Amino acid sequence: MNILGKRYILFGVSLLIIIPGLILLFAGKVPMSVDFTGGSLLEVAFTNKTPQPSDIIAVYEENKVSDTQVQTTENGSFVIRSQFLENDQRDSLLAALNDKIGEVTVIRFDSVGPSIGEQVTSRGALAVTVSSILVVLFIAWSFRGIKNAFRYGICAILAMIHDVAIIFSVTAFGSLLFGWEINSLFLTALLTVIGFSMQDTIVVFDRIRENSNIYRRLDFETLVNHSIVQTLQRSINTQLMTVEFLLLALAMFGGVTLREFASILLIGLLSGTYSSIFIAAPILVLWENREWQNWFRKPKQSQA
Amino acid sequence: MARNLTNRILVILLVLALALWIDLSNKLTLTNPFNDTTLFERSVAPRLGLDLQGGLQVLLEADLPAEKQVTREEMETARNIVENRTNALGVSENVLQIAGDRRIVGEFPGTADADAILGIIQQTGLLEFVDTGDFRPEEGDIIQTDFGATETTSTTSGAAEQTVYHTIMTGKELVNIGVSPNQFGSQYAIDFTLTPEGTKIFADHTAANVNKILAITLDKRVISAPNISNPIPDGSGQITGSFTPDSANALAVQLRYGSLPIPLKVVETRIIGPTLGEDSLRRSLVAGLVGITIVILFMGIYYRLPGITADISILLYAAILFAIFKLLGVTLTLPGIAGIMLSTGSALDANILVFERLKEELRNGRTLVQAFDQAWLRAWPSIRDSNIAALITSAILFWFGNTFGATIVKGFSLTLAIGVIVSLFSSLYITRTLLALALDTFKPKNLERWFGI
Numbered sequence: 001m002n003i004l005g006k007r008y009i010l011f012g013v014s015l016l017i018i019i020p021g022l023i024l025l026f027a028g029k030v031p032m033s034v035d036f037t038g039g040s041l042l043e044v045a046f047t048n049k050t051p052q053p054s055d056i057i058a059v060y061e062e063n064k065v066s067d068t069q070v071q072t073t074e075n076g077s078f079v080i081r082s083q084f085l086e087n088d089q090r091d092s093l094l095a096a097l098n099d100k101i102g103e104v105t106v107i108r109f110d111s112v113g114p115s116i117g118e119q120v121t122s123r124g125a126l127a128v129t130v131s132s133i134l135v136v137l138f139i140a141w142s143f144r145g146i147k148n149a150f151r152y153g154i155c156a157i158l159a160m161i162h163d164v165a166i167i168f169s170v171t172a173f174g175s176l177l178f179g180w181e182i183n184s185l186f187l188t189a190l191l192t193v194i195g196f197s198m199q200d201t202i203v204v205f206d207r208i209r210e211n212s213n214i215y216r217r218l219d220f221e222t223l224v225n226h227s228i229v230q231t232l233q234r235s236i237n238t239q240l241m242t243v244e245f246l247l248l249a250l251a252m253f254g255g256v257t258l259r260e261f262a263s264i265l266l267i268g269l270l271s272g273t274y275s276s277i278f279i280a281a282p283i284l285v286l287w288e289n290r291e292w293q294n295w296f297r298k299p300k301q302s303q304a
Numbered sequence: 305m306a307r308n309l310t311n312r313i314l315v316i317l318l319v320l321a322l323a324l325w326i327d328l329s330n331k332l333t334l335t336n337p338f339n340d341t342t343l344f345e346r347s348v349a350p351r352l353g354l355d356l357q358g359g360l361q362v363l364l365e366a367d368l369p370a371e372k373q374v375t376r377e378e379m380e381t382a383r384n385i386v387e388n389r390t391n392a393l394g395v396s397e398n399v400l401q402i403a404g405d406r407r408i409v410g411e412f413p414g415t416a417d418a419d420a421i422l423g424i425i426q427q428t429g430l431l432e433f434v435d436t437g438d439f440r441p442e443e444g445d446i447i448q449t450d451f452g453a454t455e456t457t458s459t460t461s462g463a464a465e466q467t468v469y470h471t472i473m474t475g476k477e478l479v480n481i482g483v484s485p486n487q488f489g490s491q492y493a494i495d496f497t498l499t500p501e502g503t504k505i506f507a508d509h510t511a512a513n514v515n516k517i518l519a520i521t522l523d524k525r526v527i528s529a530p531n532i533s534n535p536i537p538d539g540s541g542q543i544t545g546s547f548t549p550d551s552a553n554a555l556a557v558q559l560r561y562g563s564l565p566i567p568l569k570v571v572e573t574r575i576i577g578p579t580l581g582e583d584s585l586r587r588s589l590v591a592g593l594v595g596i597t598i599v600i601l602f603m604g605i606y607y608r609l610p611g612i613t614a615d616i617s618i619l620l621y622a623a624i625l626f627a628i629f630k631l632l633g634v635t636l637t638l639p640g641i642a643g644i645m646l647s648t649g650s651a652l653d654a655n656i657l658v659f660e661r662l663k664e665e666l667r668n669g670r671t672l673v674q675a676f677d678q679a680w681l682r683a684w685p686s687i688r689d690s691n692i693a694a695l696i697t698s699a700i701l702f703w704f705g706n707t708f709g710a711t712i713v714k715g716f717s718l719t720l721a722i723g724v725i726v727s728l729f730s731s732l733y734i735t736r737t738l739l740a741l742a743l744d745t746f747k748p749k750n751l752e753r754w755f756g757i
Contacts, residue, residue, distance in 0.1 A: 105577065107580050108575060108576050113571035124704065194697065195720065203686045241652045261638075
């Protein structure tokens with residue numbers, strides 16, 4: 001089974017998924033939740049009443065709260081997003097909703113100060129970066145017995161970045177199609193995928209490490225391909241186990257928020273396995289062969 | 305294979321018995337058999353996060369300019385005061401934790417009355433002694449002081465310029481508070497004594513400012529604005545005003561329990577309705593049960609005898625993990641469940657890695673005993689390295705979550721880290737022992753049937 005031979009096609013497939021999503025993301029088309037931007041989210045249900053979203057916005061505006069957006073959910077409740085609300089503001093809004101529209105029940109309420117949201121985002125990125133660097137160093141140290149140990153760490157992180165990019169891209173499409181947003185459960189899914197991606201890549205790399213001590217004469221590409229084939233059964237089975245879990249969670253979890261969470265996890269974990277085989281290991285080979293020297297030459301020469 | 309098989313089985317049984325004891329009880333008690341005294345007692349009731357049972361979460365932050373240092377003791381005192389106040393409402397299982405340098409996370413599970421809690425937390429009860437010079441503010445006036453001023457909104461054009469007065473000290477310096485009727489018996493006053501430091505500040509100030517006004521404010525609202533008639537060197541004083549016995553008592557209570565060393569503001573509020581929480585809990589339990597059933601069937605069918613031992617060790621893993629969570633008082637949240645799922649995945653992965661090796665070695669014609677030893681030996685580096693990477697990540701994330709009050713990240717990384725450690729014990733120790741025991745007992749000959757090669 002020659003997996004590595006098709007590596008440029010596989011890279012292309014990944015880029016095809018990643019690039020459009022990231023364009024959407026950077027164009028600012030993906031809504032961020034109040035966890036990151038600051039602001040408030042109030043989900044309420046009315047007993048025996050189904051008002052128009054504009055009715056709710058009117059109540060908010062009477063109370064001098066601007067930038068209000070109202071979404072209806074499958075369960076008939078209303079998700080109202082607005083600026084950061086102090087507690088007394090929330091109380092007077094609820095009282096007003098009660099008076100003007102009807103008996104109101106609070107399903108959830110999130111209110112995050114603007115500075116907090118910013119801090120969580122920037123420090124969160126920092127935490128992920130620091131742990132990535134530490135993992136690179138750890139892998140380099142752990143693979144010190146073989147040639148170019150540092151490359152393994154870098155490739156593991158590249159595979160992880162690939163998975164993170166896939167998740168962001170898929171979420172961007174999800175926001176376009178199903179109105180997903182980047183919220184705190186997204187953050188949880190992201191962390192889970194990062195953890196899984198690293199574990200999975202290390203298992204494949206471990207086999208390369210072991211084989212390079214056994215088959216010293218074999219050229220690197222054949223060696224890596226052989227290692228991938230040897231670990232393939234394990235990769236599939238582990239993937240089945242973890243994904244099986246989540247597929248079911250996906251089917252069982254009814255609510256919109258949890259379905260989004262489960263879908264992102266599902267795709268992210270699939271990507272985690274995919275990237276260890278089709279991204280991390282091929283990049284290792286690409287690096288060994290210094291293939292970028294051939295990228296900009298005429299095809300005739302590179303085939304020769 | 306596995307040496308000291310009997311010892312290993314005893315260890316596993318002991319761990320299992322301990323785990324089940326904790327899993328099945330809500331309170332651990334050990335009594336001394338000789339005199340019936342309690343040696344050890346600990347509550348191990350399971351704790352569910354707010355997202356699974358509904359409730360209120362608030363993030364409080366010291367309302368002081370960023371460059372102003374807040375000491376650990378001040379935060380600790382503020383935390384205790386807020387805790388006392390909210391406990392006084394009769395809400396059980398409140399958790400208040402300091403997060404980082406200047407934040408406190410408060411969690412109040414299952415409460416219907418979020419308003420009362422938010423009200424009592426925000427009632428900062430910050431008492432200040434303010435030098436207003438010759439100006440005598442009216443009782444009930446709101447005045448600006450230079451303590452904890454973070455708002456710059458008063459500078460907007462059109463609004464009247466407000467004078468900012470100097471705060472000479474805060475309620476932090478109060479030690480004793482009592483209520484007494486004044487000499488006419490018709491009005492009441494609040495007596496207080498001060499800490500040595502407060503005594504000095506008070507003595508210096510009153511000596512230098514005789515016949516000036518010293519306003520006493522609670523949350524910037526003037527409650528009394530007495531004249532300094534004489535210097536007060538001994539650190540005791542009286543707040544007089546138009547108090548009835550009841551209002552004097554109420555104020556005294558607020559001063560006693562409410563003198564926060566630093567002002568706090570609510571920067572984040574989350575309320576999860578009880579139905580939403582219940583729904584999430586029910587759905588995740590169902591999904592978890594169905595998922596684990598499928599995994600157990602798959603492992604048994606695909607890997608045969610080793611698969612069945614892995615199934616048993618995964619069940620033990622779940623029992624031990626749950627016991628540890630209960631013992632350490634880990635709160636289970638949805639992100640926490642994601643962490644458990646990931647660590648369960650890595651427990652399974654470790655078993656799968658070993659079993660794939662086992663098959664490989666058997667196919668290569670090794671004897672069962674040789675293959676058994678080789679499988680664990682060869683799978684070990686990959687299990688070790690992938691789990692260390694997971695532990696590094698969860699340590700960094702835990703630190704991050706703890707410092708910034710990001711409870712989601714904290715919950716995830718804590719359960720992941722504990723899960724990874726237990727998963728190592730489960731796949732390396734329990735599975736290995738059980739498989740050795742099974743091979744010893746059944747002495748399988750037909751490898752194809754027993755191992756699914």
